[in-house]
Amino acid sequence: MPPKIPHTTRRLFLGSSASAAVLAGLPIRAQTPAEPDISLEDYTPEFLDAAEWAFILAATARIIPSEGEGPGALETRVPVFIDRQLAGDFGAAVDLYMEGPFVADADPFLGTQSPLTPAEVYRQAIPAFDAWCERTQGAGFGALAPEVQDAALQALADGETDLAPELRDFWALLLQNTKEGYFADPMYGGNAGMQSWIYIGFPGARANFLEWVGRDEVYPMGPVNIAGERA
Amino acid sequence: MARTDPKKDVVIVGLGWTGSIMGIELAKEGLEILALERGPERSTVPDFQYPNVIDELKYGIRFGFMQKPRNSTITVRRNVDETALPMRKLGSFLPGDGVGGAGIHWNGQTWRPMANEYNLRSYVIENFGEDAIPDGMTIQDWGVTAEELEPYYDRFEYMAGIAGQAGNIQGEIIPGGNPFEAPRSRDYPMPPLPEQTDSRMFREVAGQMGYHPFPRPSANASIAYTNEYGMQLGPCNFCGFCERYGCLNYSKSSPQTCILDALRRYDNFSYRVNSEVLRVDLAVDGRTATGVTYWDEEAQEEVIQPADLVILAAYQLHNVHLMLLSGIGEPYNPASGEGVTGKNYSYQMNGGTTLFYRDVEFNPFAAAGSSGVSIDDFAINQIDFGAEGFIGGSYITAGLSNGQPIRGISLPRGTPSWGAGWKQGIGEYYGHAMSIGSHGSNLSYQDCYLDLDPNYTDRHGRPLMRMTFDWKPNDIRMTQFMRARIEEIAQEMGADSWQSSFKSEGARYDIRPYQTTHNVGGAIMGTDPNTSAVNRYLQAWGQHNVFVLGAGAFPQNIQYNPTGAVGALAYWAAEAIVNDYLPNPRPLV
Numbered sequence: 001m002p003p004k005i006p007h008t009t010r011r012l013f014l015g016s017s018a019s020a021a022v023l024a025g026l027p028i029r030a031q032t033p034a035e036p037d038i039s040l041e042d043y044t045p046e047f048l049d050a051a052e053w054a055f056i057l058a059a060t061a062r063i064i065p066s067e068g069e070g071p072g073a074l075e076t077r078v079p080v081f082i083d084r085q086l087a088g089d090f091g092a093a094v095d096l097y098m099e100g101p102f103v104a105d106a107d108p109f110l111g112t113q114s115p116l117t118p119a120e121v122y123r124q125a126i127p128a129f130d131a132w133c134e135r136t137q138g139a140g141f142g143a144l145a146p147e148v149q150d151a152a153l154q155a156l157a158d159g160e161t162d163l164a165p166e167l168r169d170f171w172a173l174l175l176q177n178t179k180e181g182y183f184a185d186p187m188y189g190g191n192a193g194m195q196s197w198i199y200i201g202f203p204g205a206r207a208n209f210l211e212w213v214g215r216d217e218v219y220p221m222g223p224v225n226i227a228g229e230r231a
Numbered sequence: 232m233a234r235t236d237p238k239k240d241v242v243i244v245g246l247g248w249t250g251s252i253m254g255i256e257l258a259k260e261g262l263e264i265l266a267l268e269r270g271p272e273r274s275t276v277p278d279f280q281y282p283n284v285i286d287e288l289k290y291g292i293r294f295g296f297m298q299k300p301r302n303s304t305i306t307v308r309r310n311v312d313e314t315a316l317p318m319r320k321l322g323s324f325l326p327g328d329g330v331g332g333a334g335i336h337w338n339g340q341t342w343r344p345m346a347n348e349y350n351l352r353s354y355v356i357e358n359f360g361e362d363a364i365p366d367g368m369t370i371q372d373w374g375v376t377a378e379e380l381e382p383y384y385d386r387f388e389y390m391a392g393i394a395g396q397a398g399n400i401q402g403e404i405i406p407g408g409n410p411f412e413a414p415r416s417r418d419y420p421m422p423p424l425p426e427q428t429d430s431r432m433f434r435e436v437a438g439q440m441g442y443h444p445f446p447r448p449s450a451n452a453s454i455a456y457t458n459e460y461g462m463q464l465g466p467c468n469f470c471g472f473c474e475r476y477g478c479l480n481y482s483k484s485s486p487q488t489c490i491l492d493a494l495r496r497y498d499n500f501s502y503r504v505n506s507e508v509l510r511v512d513l514a515v516d517g518r519t520a521t522g523v524t525y526w527d528e529e530a531q532e533e534v535i536q537p538a539d540l541v542i543l544a545a546y547q548l549h550n551v552h553l554m555l556l557s558g559i560g561e562p563y564n565p566a567s568g569e570g571v572t573g574k575n576y577s578y579q580m581n582g583g584t585t586l587f588y589r590d591v592e593f594n595p596f597a598a599a600g601s602s603g604v605s606i607d608d609f610a611i612n613q614i615d616f617g618a619e620g621f622i623g624g625s626y627i628t629a630g631l632s633n634g635q636p637i638r639g640i641s642l643p644r645g646t647p648s649w650g651a652g653w654k655q656g657i658g659e660y661y662g663h664a665m666s667i668g669s670h671g672s673n674l675s676y677q678d679c680y681l682d683l684d685p686n687y688t689d690r691h692g693r694p695l696m697r698m699t700f701d702w703k704p705n706d707i708r709m710t711q712f713m714r715a716r717i718e719e720i721a722q723e724m725g726a727d728s729w730q731s732s733f734k735s736e737g738a739r740y741d742i743r744p745y746q747t748t749h750n751v752g753g754a755i756m757g758t759d760p761n762t763s764a765v766n767r768y769l770q771a772w773g774q775h776n777v778f779v780l781g782a783g784a785f786p787q788n789i790q791y792n793p794t795g796a797v798g799a800l801a802y803w804a805a806e807a808i809v810n811d812y813l814p815n816p817r818p819l820v
Binding site: 062063064065067068069070072090094095096097098099101103106108109110111112113150153157175178179180183184185188196197199200201202203204205206207208209210212213214215216217218219226228 | 322470651
């Protein structure tokens with residue numbers, strides 16, 4: 001999908017002079033990990049509505065929590081990534097074979113057979129899962145205590161939340177998209193400040209390691225992103 | 232509406248490895264050639280250039296260089312009693328599209344099969360008796376020998392620029408190479424790539440155990456090199472973005488780096504992109520092809536392209552699909568065992584053991600696609616099939632090919648797949664795991680085949696091709712044997728912990744996780760028109776001016792990555808066409 005010029009990431013945050021430097025191929029020394037210009041609370045989603053956005057914030061915060069070492073989904077702006085993916089070609093299933101007949105409850109080994117696009121799966125599964133939370137836990141997902149949220153997500157992962165067959169890929173999509181947003185190049189809206197790459201020790205888009213082959217040593221350089229920024 | 236274009240001498244369907252090889256070899260003969268490529272134009276610049284190609288999401292995860300199921304897919308079922316369903320998104324395998332085909336996005340492992348893989352059926356009967364072949368297994372001989380094909384492997388390896396270490400040169404065993412390989416006429420054109428930490432650790436332990444480790448033969452250049460067409464490769468810089476990506480560094484052998492710029496200089500060769508061939512058109516009597524009909528995406532119309540010679544050089548699945556749609560060869564019938572087109576589809580039986588070392592820095596991002604170390608002590612020519620109770624073999628290998636984090640970080644069993652435990656796990660274990668894999672044969676069976684689906688159609692209204700395939704006990708026994716050998720090695724490697732993933736009894740084919748893009752068979756070569764789709768020169772038995780290149784020719788899958796054999800067979804067929812067919816067009820057998 002064509003990378004749009006992100007409007008909430010470092011590239012605009014750095015300002016026009018920094019962008020010009022990127023275009024000129026000059027290295028940019030990033031300061032600290034990104035301070036996004038628009039907070040997640042103030043971000044206006046492209047695809048998700050308010051309730052869906054609140055759910056994605058709450059769910060991704062449990063899938064990759066902030067506590068412990070390393071950044072969480074919220075610090076890395078994973079929800080922005082998910083919103084943009086759902087607004088674009090991925091959400092619309094533009095690459096997928098979407099001709100019927102559909103056998104949504106087929107053996108999972110035969111792959112996804114839902115008639116719904118990924119964006120439609122999110123749109124229908126979020127309220128269905130929220131309703132299951134209310135029915136079984138007494139409140140919508142966002143209002144539950146963190147440990148209850150974790151149990152609810154585990155039930156979702158285990159296929160125990162009464163989702164219709166055409167929605168059964170929801171957990172797999174949510175988990176995959178969350179990890180994508182955590183690790184993908186920051187130009188897609190997540191992995192703010194390359195924090196996930198710093199955390200695990202992945203050097204990003206450096207793409208030249210010949211002199212490092214076979215050396216059992218910690219690689220000393222921080223990551224670089226596709227825009228040429230360093231962290 | 233259809234337009235009819237002026238006749239060509241040759242039309243080539245697909246401009247990947249085999250189409251490019253055949254294109255340049257026939258262009259030298261002065262023939263008027265048109266290649267039709269269903270996908271877009273692709274060149275190193277701009278399509279693979281730094282830094283844009285170093286984008287894991289776009290290419291590694293969203294499959295930017297692969298075929299889009301919306302445009303082209305298959306249906307799958309595990310047995311003849313199931314209703315096949317469409318592969319709606321890619322998973323198990325990743326066919327490419329566009330100029331260069333799958334030749335741009337492979338890792339570059341470039342092997343030659345063992346000598347006994349070409350005559351597997353005869354070899355088994357001769358050494359272990361006909362009863363060693365289980366009911367329903369339909370293995371066949373290829374109709375060619377390692378000796379006959381050796382010059383064509385040599386040609387392909389020197390054209391592509393393969394880095395490796397010979398193990399057997401004209402019968403002399405060379406220390407440090409694979410002592411079990413079939414004799415080769417000379418060494419590889421390039422020395423092996425530098426060795427990564429995981430490969431060194433595996434090599435040392437395997438050697439201590441009495442095995443014969445050798446560097447994996449690799450289509451990632453280790454030195455600067457100029458090939459027979461004047462194309463130049465530069466040494467691989469271990470960028471860590473090989474498989475699923477085009478090479479930014481002119482280091483990975485591909486049609487782009489090894490052939491296409493030389494081919495474009497021939498005025499008698501031209502190609503069209505975004506031009507998907509819909510069918511091969513046959514003469515009224517069905518005994519020759521008259522050309523092809525394709526969809527011109529730009530003009531939004533069908534085009535009839537007459538030609539004297541039709542070369543099917545698409546990916547294995549698409550060659551077979553075109554044959555089924557066009558009436559080339561009788562479709563295979565699994566009930567009777569009769570018919571040939573679509574027969575003996577097979578895949579690859581792989582497994583692996585992951586080893587964790589908290590104190591070793593593997594730096595998996597510093598990787599070439601196909602650097603690594605292998606042993607062939609359990610190859611298909613080293614195993615007593617009678618004693619072990621299976622037919623087949625594997626090479627066993629180590630060599631990290633990338634450190635891309637979305638594609639997966641190996642974590643010790645029991646680590647959660649999300650939440651605080653997952654986050655802690657990736658912090659502790661990224662760069663601290665290696666794996667030892669087995670890459671093994673997958674044999675052919677009466678009920679594993681390709682035909683046309685009765686329910687689903689593509690965007691042109693053509694039936695999708697239907698794949699009927701499942702794992703079989705023979706091959707599961709083979710991979711379990713390899714598991715035991717690999718775990719013996721893992722025990723010696725001093726890891727903090729290790730864990731295995733191999734198919735076990737009752738395993739079913741799961742199309743979701745990536746396994747390998749080594750789909751073979753369906754257009755199998757042989758010596759008998761009643762049991763094979765093409766003759767030993769890859770010429771259709773029923774239409775002498777149709778040649779079908781690629782891994783579709785394999786009567787069962789070899790224990791190796793297929794590209795070496797695909798390239799050698801393309802040169803073998805090209806020479807037969809130039810020397811024998813063009814002077815006197817006719818069935819060559």
